[in-house]
Amino acid sequence: MDNPTIAVDVMGGDNAPDSILDGVRLACEEYDVDLLLVGPEDLIRDFYDGDLPGGDRLRIRHASETIRMDENPLKAIRRKKDSSLNRAADAVKDGDAHALVSAGNTGAVHACTKIKWGVQERVDRPAIATLMPSRKGGYSVLIDVGANVDSDPHQLVQFGAMGSVYSELVLGVDDPTIGLLNLGIEEMKGNNLTKQAFSQFQNQPLNFYGNVEGRDIINGTTDVIVCDGFVGNIALKLSEGVAETIFDFIRDEIERSFRAKLGGMLLKPYFKNLKEMVDYSEYGGAPLLGLNGGCIISHGSSNPNAIKNAIRVARLSMSKECNRIIGERLQTLEFS
């Protein structure tokens, strides 16, 4: 698809609308991209002081309401028809845009896009993929990280297929390997779900590596790691928590003496590399895969850089026709 239009949910996220609109400005400066900003028109025009970035490649669709981060997803999307999220999803449904970027309430984004756009043919359940920084450099795709709570073996195989398409098209990985997250690498290991998923994976035209363990999520053992959304959500939040705890600890230690402060000062540029490696804002957000439309869910506390990168990734996945290729890949799967 040439020149896909990206709809941006201006009111979604902890730092909305400022971070979102600043991110939009960065995207207009750096990328060749068509944007549809969805939110209160006056607010958007005021923010840019009448001087919209992107020239005629940026349009506005007015929406008066905002869905808060802590609202019940289903109730919120039903009651707030004129919310920025609902209107942005409408725009994709109408064909006025091709993908949606939102840093808003994840449950609401998931429910809203699923209801309005529908699920792709042959997809049982959409899934959220996230990029995990890998010890080897680059990123692995962890899928699902919370779109679903209880999954069946066929769904896990579909997650693997969708994740591998994303890895290939958006991360540029050649024939990505798929690992099944498990408590041991041996074939017979696992709970009821993963044992069945293992045997289903073996019969597919996918580059299935086999079982992987918790540490492999970060080791880069495979390009894609498949798990149910319950496990993936815990893994994602835990790895963020461990990294933050270690950074906080280092920061506290550095404050403890002159010697430590001096050491910290000397190492500062190197810590910066580390922070960048684990910085979610660099890779933009988590794609919600398997829907009739592109969707990137950005971190709730996204800064402008994260929004800019989410727009980049949304545009890239649409240009590469991620959805069409996912549809084709899923057609090749055969379940016993």
Place this chain on the structure above:
Amino acid sequence: MDNPTIAVDVMGGDNAPDSILDGVRLACEEYDVDLLLVGPEDLIRDFYDGDLPGGDRLRIRHASETIRMDENPLKAIRRKKDSSLNRAADAVKDGDAHALVSAGNTGAVHACTKIKWGVQERVDRPAIATLMPSRKGGYSVLIDVGANVDSDPHQLVQFGAMGSVYSELVLGVDDPTIGLLNLGIEEMKGNNLTKQAFSQFQNQPLNFYGNVEGRDIINGTTDVIVCDGFVGNIALKLSEGVAETIFDFIRDEIERSFRAKLGGMLLKPYFKNLKEMVDYSEYGGAPLLGLNGGCIISHGSSNPNAIKNAIRVARLSMSKECNRIIGERLQTLEFS
């Protein structure tokens, strides 16, 4: 229980027997403890060059065979009757020792102790608890980390009860709080298992905090975190992997220039504090709870310090009558 005897599996672990026997020597020097070393008698006597540590408080029970780390657990314990693990478990069953410390094949330790000792009254399934360093200082108890792969809601409640007894007696926490690991903190969140477990937890005479998320494992939000063994195993290995990756990254960065090396040198003592915080060898090992006997499973790559601490913890949990109190606590649970 006064002066419990701790049986040590001399041949279990990647660094056995040397690390085990060095750890035993450290324990004899530091603690007031009765030990029964189980393994090849000649090898043990040769190692200490005839000068056994601990004087008459250290005895040896001969065992000629070794179960390897990669052996099939059930086959190994059936075939190698005279293995150090089997003989050490026999010693506890006979009453010749009260608890077992092993850094060997976790599956084999679990199967062997369960078969030989049996499960405590009112316990459906034994569970492995592990101590997670907490952002607040101290440790939280994460239970189960892999003794079981598929669990039911009643079992999760029992894990919570057993974990809270351990936290109270061994870590000295007053009325420990119990969190249920979930993908959101709201009551209605979760998969089938955790939703049911939540409602079962609410009716118990336990200090149930409610749901906790992945990051709470490390944040110290609750003293005990309950999950099924599949999730716990992945969480444990993932958090080890994330921490190792960050340390490796820092080490590599420090090698990159003179400036970085100097900074690293100045910060070295502070990094040491951090390493100690996440160093499993300081807390000795993971208790296998719910059996008719005490069992501490040490990390496969345990160094002498880890073995020393495992002996300390095994002794402490026996002195505090952890098993009897677990039995009493489980009697108070009522399931609908």
